[in-house]
Amino acid sequence: MRNFVNRLRSDRGDADPVMTVVSVGISTILTTAIAAALSVIVLVGSGFVTSANLRGNVQQAQQLWSTTMQNASSVTIYGTTKVVAYAYPDSRPGTYQTTDQDQTCAKTTWLAAAGTVTATVERWSNVDCDRTNTTATPTSSVTAASIAGVSTVSVSAENAGHRDLHFDATGAEIGLTSTNAATKSTNTYPGAAQVADAEWKSTKPKAVNLTGKATTLAGTVNLDWQGTTSLRPAITTVSVDEGLYFTPMTPVRFSLGSVTTTPVTTTLAGVSGIPASAVAVAMNVEVASPSANLYAHVTPGGTTYDIAQVWAKSGVNGSQYATVELSGGKVQTMVNTGSATMYLDVSGYYSKDSTASTYFPQTATRAATASLTTAYKAVALSGVPSTATAVAVNVHVVNPSGTGYIRVEANGATDVGVAQQYFTASTDTSNLITMGVTNGALQAKLSTGTASAYFDVVGYYAKSTAGATYVPVDMSRPWSGTLSTTKTQLPLADTAGLPTNAAAVLGNLYLTTITNTGYVRVNPGVNDTTVYAQRPVVASTNVSTPVQSLLTDGQVNLKASAGTLKGYFDVSGYFQPAG
Numbered sequence: 001m002r003n004f005v006n007r008l009r010s011d012r013g014d015a016d017p018v019m020t021v022v023s024v025g026i027s028t029i030l031t032t033a034i035a036a037a038l039s040v041i042v043l044v045g046s047g048f049v050t051s052a053n054l055r056g057n058v059q060q061a062q063q064l065w066s067t068t069m070q071n072a073s074s075v076t077i078y079g080t081t082k083v084v085a086y087a088y089p090d091s092r093p094g095t096y097q098t099t100d101q102d103q104t105c106a107k108t109t110w111l112a113a114a115g116t117v118t119a120t121v122e123r124w125s126n127v128d129c130d131r132t133n134t135t136a137t138p139t140s141s142v143t144a145a146s147i148a149g150v151s152t153v154s155v156s157a158e159n160a161g162h163r164d165l166h167f168d169a170t171g172a173e174i175g176l177t178s179t180n181a182a183t184k185s186t187n188t189y190p191g192a193a194q195v196a197d198a199e200w201k202s203t204k205p206k207a208v209n210l211t212g213k214a215t216t217l218a219g220t221v222n223l224d225w226q227g228t229t230s231l232r233p234a235i236t237t238v239s240v241d242e243g244l245y246f247t248p249m250t251p252v253r254f255s256l257g258s259v260t261t262t263p264v265t266t267t268l269a270g271v272s273g274i275p276a277s278a279v280a281v282a283m284n285v286e287v288a289s290p291s292a293n294l295y296a297h298v299t300p301g302g303t304t305y306d307i308a309q310v311w312a313k314s315g316v317n318g319s320q321y322a323t324v325e326l327s328g329g330k331v332q333t334m335v336n337t338g339s340a341t342m343y344l345d346v347s348g349y350y351s352k353d354s355t356a357s358t359y360f361p362q363t364a365t366r367a368a369t370a371s372l373t374t375a376y377k378a379v380a381l382s383g384v385p386s387t388a389t390a391v392a393v394n395v396h397v398v399n400p401s402g403t404g405y406i407r408v409e410a411n412g413a414t415d416v417g418v419a420q421q422y423f424t425a426s427t428d429t430s431n432l433i434t435m436g437v438t439n440g441a442l443q444a445k446l447s448t449g450t451a452s453a454y455f456d457v458v459g460y461y462a463k464s465t466a467g468a469t470y471v472p473v474d475m476s477r478p479w480s481g482t483l484s485t486t487k488t489q490l491p492l493a494d495t496a497g498l499p500t501n502a503a504a505v506l507g508n509l510y511l512t513t514i515t516n517t518g519y520v521r522v523n524p525g526v527n528d529t530t531v532y533a534q535r536p537v538v539a540s541t542n543v544s545t546p547v548q549s550l551l552t553d554g555q556v557n558l559k560a561s562a563g564t565l566k567g568y569f570d571v572s573g574y575f576q577p578a579g
Contacts, residue, residue: 055221057147058221058223060145061117061145064119065110065225066225066227068119068227070228070229070230071087072085072229072230072231074086075205075208075229075231076167076171077155077165077167077171077208078168078169078171079155079167079168080155080167081111081112081113081153082109082110082111084107084109085108086106086107087105087107088105105123106122106124107122107123108120109122110210112150112153112155112210112212115148115149115150115151116146116147116148116150117146117150117153118143118145118147119144119145120141120143120144121141121144122140122141124138124139147214148216149215149216150213150215151215152212153210153211153212153223154212155209155210156209157205157207157209158187158205159200159202159204159205159206160206161187161199161201161202162187163200164186165185165203165205166178166183166184166185173203204231205229205231206228206229207228207229208228208229209225209227210223210224211223211224211225243468243469243470243471243576244279244280244351244469244470244471245351245352245355245356245357245358245469245470246282246349246350246357246358246389246470247348247350248348248357248389248390248434248435248436248461249273249436250347250409250413250436251284251345251346251347251409251416252272252273252274252416253343253344253417253418254268254271254344254345256342256344257341257342258339258340259296259333259340259341260334260335260338260339261335261336261338262334263332264334265301265302265332266332266333267301267329268326268329268344269330270329272346274346274349275349275351276329277351277352278329279325279326279350279351279352279472280323280324280325280326280349280350280573281324281326281331281346281348281349282323282346282347282348282349283321283322283323283344283345283346284319284320284322284344284345284418284419284431284433285319285320285322285342285343285344286319286345286419286422287310287312287317287318287335287340287342288317288341288343289315289317289341290312290314290315290316290317290318290335291340292314292337292338293313293314293542294311294312294314294335294337295308295309295335295336295542295544296309296310296312296333296334296342297333297334297336298322298331298333298344299324299331300326300327300331301329301330301332302328304332304334306336307508307510307572308336308508308544309508309544309546310322311510311542311543312340313541314338317405317422318422319420319422320431320544320545321420321432321433321546323472323548323572325572325573343418345419347433347434347435347436348390348436350470356463357389357390357461357462357467358461358465358467358469358578359392359459359467359468359470359503359575360459360460360461360462361392361468361503361504361549361575362383362550363458363527363529363550364456364523364529365382365457366454367383367384367393367455367457368381368382369454370455371450371451371452371453372406372444372445372446372450372451372452372453373446373449373450374446374447374449376444377444378411378441378442378443379411379442379443379455380440381437381440381441381455381457383457384437385440385460386440387462387463387464388437388440388460388462389436389461390434390436390437390460390461391434391437391461392432392433392434392459392461392548393433393435393456393457393458394430394432394456394458394534395408395430395433395444395454396428396429396453396455397428397430397452397453398428398452398453398454399426399428399451400424400446400449401426401450403423403424403425404422404423404447404448404449405419405420405422405446406419406421406423406445406451406453407419407447408420408433408435409443410435410436410437410438410441410442411437411438411439411441411442411443413438413443419447420433423451425449427536428519428536431545431546432458432534432545434461437460458549458550459504459550465578466578468576468577469575470575471573471574471575472573473497473571474497475570475571476496476497476570477496477569477570477571478490478496478569479567480567480568481566482565482566482567483511483520483558483566484559485559485560485562487557487558487559488559488567489526489555490555490557490558490569491554492555492556493553493554493555494554496571497571498554498571498574499576500554501577502551502554502574502575502576503574503575503577504548504549504550504574505547505551505573505574506546506547506572506573506574506575507546507547507569507570507572507573508545508572509545509546509547509568509569509570510542510544510567511543511544511566511567511568512542514537514540514543514563515539515563515565516539516560516561516564517538518537518561518563519534519537520534520535520545520561520565521534521561522534522547523549523556523557524549524550524552524555524556525551525555525556526555528559537560539563
C-alpha cells in the first residue's frame with residue numbers, strides 16, 4: 001500500500017468572482033435539503049405580523065441562510081449587503097451527471113436593500129448550469145425569503161484561519177492586503193501551531209454571517225445568522241513516495257469478447273509481460289461492432305465511474321487511449337447501453353520501479369507531418385531526444401481516402417496488428433497515445449488507402465531522475481461547461497486530487513451538443529498553440545478524447561475552432577515533479 005503523509009494543499013486563489021468554483025464534498029441530499037427549506041417566506045407591512053409569526057419567519061430565513069452556506073460550491077460576497085452562492089452537485093468527486101437532471105444546480109442571491117432582506121433561488125438542470133456562462137437562463141426562480149423592516153444589516157466573513165475578510169463591490173477580497181483601517185483585516189496571527197499559513201492567507205470565506213434587526217409593530221427581532229462553508233484549504237493525504245515510473249512495451253492485446261452494461265473485470269497485472277507489480281496501465285481501448293450509439297468506460301477493477309472514454313456510433317468501430325489505475329491487478333469494463341466487442345491493447349505500465357522512465361511534459365509541438373499509405377513509414381519526431389524511451393503524442397489523421405485504422409509503433413518494431421485509431425473516409429480524427437520510440441522515431445501505416453498525419457508531441461519519457469512521476473487519483477469531474485471560440489480557463493491545481501505543484505494532468509474530455517464541425521484544443525495555462533488540434537469534432541455527434549497536458553500555473557485552457565459544444569473534464573491522475 002502507499003505510504004501517506006499530510007501535505008497542505010493551499011487555496012486556489014482568486015478567479016472569476018462570479019463563477020469561481022471550488023470542488024468540495026457537497027451533500028448527496030443537497031437537492032432535497034434545499035428544496036425542503038425553500039417555502040416562500042414573505043413578510044410585508046408592519047401591522048399584520050404577530051410577534052410569533054415574525055420570529056418564526058426569521059428563524060426559517062436563518063435556516064435557509066445556514067443551508068445555503070453549507071451546500072455552496074462557491075460563495076462571492078459583494079461589499080456588506082450581497083452574497084451569491086452557487087451549488088453544483090457534480091463538483092463532488094465521483095458524482096457524475098452526464099444526463100439532463102432538472103433543478104440540480106442552484107444559485108442563491110441574498111440581498112439587503114431598501115429595508116428588506118431577500119433570498120432569490122434560481123435553478124438549472126445540470127446540462128445548462130454552466131460555470132463559464134453567467135447569462136444562462138434558469139429553469140425556475142423563486143423568492144425564498146423576504147424579511148421587511150430590517151435595519152443595520154451587515155454581512156461579515158472570516159477565512160479558515162479565523163481572519164476577518166473584507167470584500168469590495170465587485171466581490172474582490174481586499175482586507176488581507178488593505179492598509180485602510182476601515183477595510184483591512186485586524187486579526188493577529190496566532191502562530192503556526194494553531195493556523196496553517198495557507199488558511200491564514202486564504203481569501204475563501206469559511207464563515208459567512210449576517211447581523212441586523214427586523215422591526216414591526218409586533219416588536220423587534222435581532223438577526224444573527226451564522227453560516228459555515230466548506231470553502232477552505234484542505235489538509236489531505238498526498239503521498240511523497242507514490243510517484244510511479246513508466247515502462248513501454250510492445251503492445252499486447254486482451255480480447256474481452258462481447259461487453260454489455262454488466263461490469264466485467266479483467267486481470268492485467270502478471271499477464272502477458274505486464275508485471276504483477278504494475279500499478280497502472282497505458283492502453284488503447286477498442287470498441288468494435290457497437291449495437292447502438294454508446295460509450296465505454298474502463299475503470300479500476302471493482303469501481304464504476306460514468307466516464308465516457310470511448311464514444312462509438314452504432315455499427316462503427318471506435319478507439320481511444322486511456323491510462324487506468326489497477327485495483328487488485330484488474331480493470332473493469334462496461335458500456336452504457338447495448339453491447340460491443342472490446343479489446344485492450346496495452347503499450348506500457350506504471351510501477352514503483354525507479355529504474356524505469358520519468359515524464360517530461362511540454363507545450364504541444366508539431367514534431368512531424370507524414371503522408372501515410374498501407375506500408376510502414378518511419379516518422380522522426382523533432383525535439384524528442386534519442387534517449388527517450390516513449391512519447392506522448394497526439395496522432396491526427398487528416399482526410400483519409402477510405403475507412404480503416406492507423407497503426408503506430410516504435411520505429412523498427414515488429415507489427416503486432418493493433419489499431420491505435422479508427423477513421424472513416426474524408427473525416428479527420430485523432431488519438432493521444434503513449435508509445436515506445438526508437439532513437440526518437442515512430443513508424444506508422446494505414447490499414448487502407450492514404451492520408452496525411454500530424455504528430456503533436458505533448459511530452460516524452462526517459463530514464464532520468466529529473467522527470468516527473470505519475471500519481472493516479474480517484475476519478476473525479478472538476479469541470480463541465482460550454483466551450484466556444486473563446487478560451488475557457490480550467491484551474492485544476494488544488495482540486496480533483498491535484499496538488500499545487502502538479503506538473504501535468506491526465507484525464508478525459510467528453511464533448512457533446514456540438515454545433516459545428518471543427519476541432520477542440522487543450523493547452524497549458526493561457527497558452528494558445530494553434531498547431532495543436534487535440535480532437536477533431538463533427539457537428540451533432542459526441543466524442544471523447546484523452547488529455548495529457550502540461551500545467552502552467554496549475555491551469556489548462558480549452559478552445560473550440562468554431563461554434564459551441566458542451567464539455568465534461570474528468571481527471572484520473574497527475575504527474576508530480578522530481579523532488
